[in-house]
Amino acid sequence: MNRVFVIAAHPDDEILGLGGTIRKHVNEGDVVDCLILGEGLTSRQNDRHATDKKFINSLHEDAKRSGKIIGFRQVFFGNLPDNRFDSMDLLDIVKIIEGYVNELKPNIIYTHHKGDRNIDHKITFEAVLTSCRPTGEYTVKEIYTFETPSSTEWDFSYGSNSFNPNVFIDIESSLESKLNAMACYTTELREYPHPRSLESLQIIAARWGTVVGKKYVEAFQLIRKIQ
Template identity: 35%
Template sequence: MTILVLAPHADDEVLGMGGTIARFANQGKRVVVAVLTGHGEDKHPLWEPAMWDRIRGEAKEACAGLGVADLLFRELPAACLDNVPAWRINQVVTSVLKEVQPEEVYIPFSHDLHQDHHAIAYAATVACRPYLEMGRQVKRVLAYETLSETHLAPPYLVPPFQPNVFVDISDSLEKKLDAMRRYASQLQADHLPRSIEALRALARVRGTHIGVEAAEAFVLLRESI
C-alpha cells in the first residue's frame, strides 16, 4: 500500500501523524510525504531562501527517522496561499497525487486556523473526487490534527476537530518525538504547542479514547469499498 501525507509546511507531517507514519513504515507500507510550501518561485515577503535550506534539511532527517520512503518538496509560497489562485494550488496537489498514486491520503484539517492548511485541504478534496479516475484509486481520505493550528479556530464559527479514527502509536511515540527534535528551528518551549511535552500530552489524551498508552486522532472524510 502507498500512503500519501500532504503537509502544508515542513513539520506538519510530524506534528499531525509522526507516530502513525512510523507505524505504517514498520508494517511495510510505503509512506510518501509531500511538503507543499517553501520560498516560492518569487521573492518571499517574509523569509530569505536560506531559511528553507535549513528547514528542508531538518525535514529530511525527521522523515528518515520515521521511515518515510520518499520526501517531495513543492514551491507554493508559505503563508501566502491566500494570494495564490485556487487553480494553481489544485494543480500542484493534483500533480503530486498523479506522481505518487496513493491508496490512502492524509491531509490537514480544513478548518485549521492557518489559511495554508485550508487551501491544501481544499485542493486535496478537489483532486480526490471519487468519480474521477484518480479519485477512484484513493480508497481513504483522512484529516490529521496539528497542534498550534487545529484547535484555534473559533469553535462556534467553524466545525471543530472531532476525530472518529484513532491509531495506536504506543510503540512509535518516541520515534515521533525524536523526529520533532530534528526540527530545531520549529521546536518550541514545553509550555507551547509545538513542543515535545505538548505532543506527548496530546498522544496520551488521544490514547485514553481507545484505552492505550498513546494514539493519534483523525477525521475520516471518505472511504470507498
C-alpha cells in the same frame, strides 16, 4: 501493502499531526511519501523575499532528516509562499497535488483538518479534496484529516468546523520515533507549554489515548472511504 501519501502545508506539520502513524504504516510494510506544499519561514518577515534562502534550505534539510527517521520513502517540496496560499489561485495548488497523485497513485491520503486556524491548512484541505475527486480511474480510496498542534486547537470553532475525530491510531510503539523526528526541526520546536514542544506532543497523544483506552494515540477524522 498500502501506498500512503501525506500532504502537508508546512515543514513539521507532517510530524506534528501524524508522525507516529506514519512510522506505524512503515513498520507494517506500507510505502509512505510526503508532499510539503509551503516553503516555510517566509511569513515571519513582512516581505517574503527578505528571508535568506539558506534558512529555507536548512529547514528543508531538517525535513529530510526528520523524514528518514519517520520512514518516508520521499519528501517533496512545493515551495509555495508560506501562509500566503490565499494569494494563489486554488487551481494552481490543485494541479501540483494532482501531479503527485497521478504519479504515486496512493490509496490512502492524510491531510489537514478543514477548520484549522492556519489559512494554508484550510486551502490544502480544499485542494486535496478537489485533486482526489472519485472520477475515472481514481486510486485514492481513503482520505483522513489530522489535527496540527498550534493551529487546530487555536481555532476555537464549533459545529462543522470543529475537529471531531472518529479514527484513532495506537502509537505507543512509535511515539519515540515521532518525538525524535520532531526534534530535527530546531527552528520550529518551542518550550513547554507551547503545543509544538516535545512534552506537549506526548501529552496530546496521551489525552487522545484516554478517549479510547490506550496509552498514546493520534486522532483523525475520516473524510471518505471506498471499499
